[in-house]
Amino acid sequence: MNKDIEKILIDQSGLEEITTRLAAEIDRDYKDTGRPLVMLCILKGSVMFYVDLIKKINRPVEMEFMKVSSYGAGTTSTGCINLHLDLKRDDYEKLDIVIVEDIVDSGRTLSMLTALFRDRRVHSVRTCTMLDKPERREVDFTPDYKGMEIPDEFVVGYGLDYNEYYRDLPYVGILKPEVYRRNQ
Numbered sequence: 436m437n438k439d440i441e442k443i444l445i446d447q448s449g450l451e452e453i454t455t456r457l458a459a460e461i462d463r464d465y466k467d468t469g470r471p472l473v474m475l476c477i478l479k480g481s482v483m484f485y486v487d488l489i490k491k492i493n494r495p496v497e498m499e500f501m502k503v504s505s506y507g508a509g510t511t512s513t514g515c516i517n518l519h520l521d522l523k524r525d526d527y528e529k530l531d532i533v534i535v536e537d538i539v540d541s542g543r544t545l546s547m548l549t550a551l552f553r554d555r556r557v558h559s560v561r562t563c564t565m566l567d568k569p570e571r572r573e574v575d576f577t578p579d580y581k582g583m584e585i586p587d588e589f590v591v592g593y594g595l596d597y598n599e600y601y602r603d604l605p606y607v608g609i610l611k612p613e614v615y616r617r618n619q
């Protein structure tokens with residue numbers, strides 16, 4: 436185990452179970468739709484989860500990527516979203532989109548992205564997250580597909596970072612507080 440990790444929260448077999456279960460749920464829900472299914476990866480945190488998830492989906496999927504950051508004040512979902520890399524298509528109305536995230540925290544990012552694609556008149560939009568921290572919610576948002584609810588701990592690994600490091604760990608772990616206190 437990495438020396439900066441206090442405890443492993445989800446090991447490789449736990450991650451495998453999560454991606455297998457969620458892929459089966461997505462397969463069940465999008466079977467025989469006759470429409471393209473776009474699996475939309477939100478960079479960078481969801482990359483590891485996304486790759487493992489889509490490999491387990493049996494029906495055909497399209498891979499797309501976005502990079503966004505959200506900001507906003509107060510308790511509504513009407514904050515703003517920065518689109519660093521956008522998804523531009525000319526067939527929105529034909530698409531079923533599943534937005535894939537590593538973690539839902541305040542809920543702002545997925546709430547705003549969902550609203551964005553509704554404005555663009557996609558056929559449907561749903562959300563899939565590996566981790567959910569409901570204690571941290573600032574807007575009313577519930578993901579459609581959820582890997583695991585976790586307590587409000589500083590988690591890294593399997594895509595999740597602290598100052599861009601630890602994304603490459605093959606598990607999700609709790610970071611030792613001394614690591615981030617060092618930089619405060």
Ligand code: PRP
Nearest residue numbers: 478479480537538539540541542543544
């Ligand atoms: C994280 C995560 C989500 C968002 C969740 O991204 O990947 O996109 O924050 O937070 P929210 O529910 O409060 O909106 P981050 O901005 O850290 O970028 P990264 O994925 O590149 O690490």
